[in-house]
Amino acid sequence: MEKTGKTDSLNCSKKVVIRRYEGLNEQEVQRIFSEGMEEMVTDTAVRGLRHHPESLLLYLAITVSCLWVSWWVIVLLPVAILYARYFYSLRTTNSCTKRALSTDMADIEHFYMKAPGSCLWVALLDGAVVGLVAAMQRSPEVVELKRMSVDRRYRCCGIGMALGRKVLDFASAQKYSKVILGTTNYTSAAHNLYRRLGFHCVGVTNGYHADSTGPGPSLLERLFYRVRHHHYELKVQHKENMD
Numbered sequence: 001m002e003k004t005g006k007t008d009s010l011n012c013s014k015k016v017v018i019r020r021y022e023g024l025n026e027q028e029v030q031r032i033f034s035e036g037m038e039e040m041v042t043d044t045a046v047r048g049l050r051h052h053p054e055s056l057l058l059y060l061a062i063t064v065s066c067l068w069v070s071w072w073v074i075v076l077l078p079v080a081i082l083y084a085r086y087f088y089s090l091r092t093t094n095s096c097t098k099r100a101l102s103t104d105m106a107d108i109e110h111f112y113m114k115a116p117g118s119c120l121w122v123a124l125l126d127g128a129v130v131g132l133v134a135a136m137q138r139s140p141e142v143v144e145l146k147r148m149s150v151d152r153r154y155r156c157c158g159i160g161m162a163l164g165r166k167v168l169d170f171a172s173a174q175k176y177s178k179v180i181l182g183t184t185n186y187t188s189a190a191h192n193l194y195r196r197l198g199f200h201c202v203g204v205t206n207g208y209h210a211d212s213t214g215p216g217p218s219l220l221e222r223l224f225y226r227v228r229h230h231h232y233e234l235k236v237q238h239k240e241n242m243d
């Protein structure tokens, strides 16, 4: 995938330190996580469209079937559809962010630092938090990489790789056999990063995915919020296996 969005605001030679979360930078961690989530709104609403030909066909069918109303429909309906996609993408993403900020991201100590087999790390540059990643135990053999996010101003300098490697080292030290993760990103950055770390895509769930514990999605949500959920896996290399 093509690499875009290279930042030039950071001198990449600066030393980034990855360390365990210590409870001092909660607001910065939450900000970087929330901003990363926000980016997914337009990503899903606009970029995601070309990955869902079935949605395009459906929108075309709706437009054509409304043509008898007025020819203006040809102009107005696509705009309304894009707006609806943006609206539902914003709503679903905000509700995921809110849920995270009221559960694990509200009590990092409890969910990651004190929970067995889990952890959250921050990337520090000149003492300031510029990224985060978490590992959450799913079973005694499996750990999930979650909450990967790097501050926009400090991207493309290897911070995501350094955070990802920390999770892999942790998985190896904790004797996990597999690291899993899921992403609904359409941008190439996250997919390239995970592949560079050695992950393989093991499945794609098409259609609606909102990670919701509340009532199911409405018809409009199903129509306008469609994503592909990529499931990635990596088999952990233990020292003795590598000899």
Ligand SMILES: CC(C)(COP(=O)(O)OP(=O)(O)OC[C@H]1O[C@@H](n2cnc3c(N)ncnc32)[C@H](O)[C@@H]1OP(=O)(O)O)[C@@H](O)C(=O)NCCC(=O)NCCS
Binding pocket: 001, 002, 003, 004, 005, 006, 036, 037, 039, 148, 149, 150, 151, 154, 155, 156, 157, 158, 159, 160, 161, 162, 182, 183, 184, 185, 188, 189, 190, 192, 193, 194, 196
């Ligand atoms: C995905 C993300 C964490 C990458 O962080 P980063 O610090 O910029 O990543 P790195 O500089 O370590 O880059 C590592 C690899 O990722 C890929 N990559 C990073 N940015 C990229 C971009 N803009 N376009 C394409 N590939 C990119 C490249 O393969 C890169 O390796 P290379 O430089 O050797 O080619 C960052 O873009 C981000 O926080 N995005 C918003 C939140 C998000 O989407 N998180 C993932 C949720 S699943």
